[in-house]
Amino acid sequence: MQRVVVVGVDRSLRARDAAGWAAGEAVRRSLPLRVVHVTPPGGPEGADGWPHHPEQAVALVAAELTARHPGLAVECRWPTGVAAHVIGAHAAASDLIVLGLRGEGGRAGLALGSTASAVAATARCPVVLVPSRPGDAEPPRRQSRITAAVDARDPAEGALGFAFDSARLHGAWLHTLHAEAGPGGKRERVAYADRSSRKGRLLAHTVRPWQEKYPDVRVWEDVALCGPVTALADASRGTGLLVLGRRAGARGLGPVADAVARRTRCPLAVVPG
Structure with a gap:
């Protein structure tokens, strides 16, 4: 079975x-892109309405993406069902799943939608959550820097592997970041150790x-x-992609990934393993 994005x-x-971010990744990975729109069951006029x-x-x-990437193969799907379940079911054949941080049904002021959260918390492949950009901003381009969260004492190997492979694909620097509050407890300002x-x-x-x-x-x-x-x-604020690991058996996204997803300024990859 051919892999897809x-x-x-x-x-x-x-x-x-x-979709624009996903198309760029599909091109770099030389994979087809599968565009999925899920209609909820029991719509007022049935699925077509x-x-x-x-x-x-x-x-x-699909037309917008193929115009931007003429060599990109795009598949279109429009199933009916619960969005998180339907999209998550594609993980078995996917290199990664890409979603907006929240969809059109999200409440105003909601930073992380329920579908994005559920898929990122349960999918068996990496899930990239893409935040909105200002209306006058340019679409994201080739990433020059990728940041991976690393627990140096107990690293998430799946996330490290994904981060290194993404840096290779993009020709980007890889910034590995271990964060740990010092003796004074949690700080709201970032300081770095030697x-x-x-x-x-x-x-x-x-x-x-x-390395x-x-x-x-x-x-x-x-x-x-x-x-x-x-x-x-x-x-x-200064990286093209954040990469976090999701521990096997974890309940939901976990407090760190959930909080980061609500505050990130760049795409966030949540990697199982």
């Missing part, structure tokens, strides 16, 4: 941003096997002396 869409501009013809929505997105400190050496030791596996990826390590949410939210 899956993107879930609706009629919102947020979904268009996610809620509240528009869904095949038209996916066809419009790289020659004990924690800095531990992080370098943790990352070294991956040997990916010798062309340029890496630098940082140890932030604050809580991980503060450190990662701050890092999201």
Whole structure:
């Protein structure tokens, strides 16, 4: 079975941003892109009437993406069901799933939608959550920097592997970041330890096997002396992609990933394992 990149869409501009990001990844990975629009069951006029013809929505997105990426193969799907379940079911054949942080049905002021949260918390493949961009901002381009959250004492190997591979695909620097509040407890401002400190050496030791596996990826390590949410939210302002691991057996996204998803300024990859 051929692998694909899956993107879930609706009629919102947020979904268009996610679709554009997904298309770029599909091109870099030399994979087809599957565009999925899920209609909820029991719509007021049946599947075709809620509240528009869904095949038209996916066809419009597909046309925009193929115009931007002429060599991209795009598949269109418009099933009926519970969005989180339907989209999550595509994980078995997907390199990754891409969603907007929230869809058109999200309440005003809601930073993280229920579908995005549920898929990222349960999918068996990496899930990338793409935040909205200002209306006058340019679409995201090739990433020059990727940031991976690393617990130097117990690293999430799946997330590290995804981060290194993404950095290779993008020709980007990989910023590995371990965050831990110092003796004074949690800080709201980010400060960094010296790289020659004990924690800095531990992080370098943790990352070294991956550097040997990916010798062309340029890496630098940082140890932030604050809580991980503060450190990662701050890092999201200057990076093209944040990568976090999701522990096996974890309930939901987990408090750190959930909080980071609500504050991130860049796409956030949640990687199982």
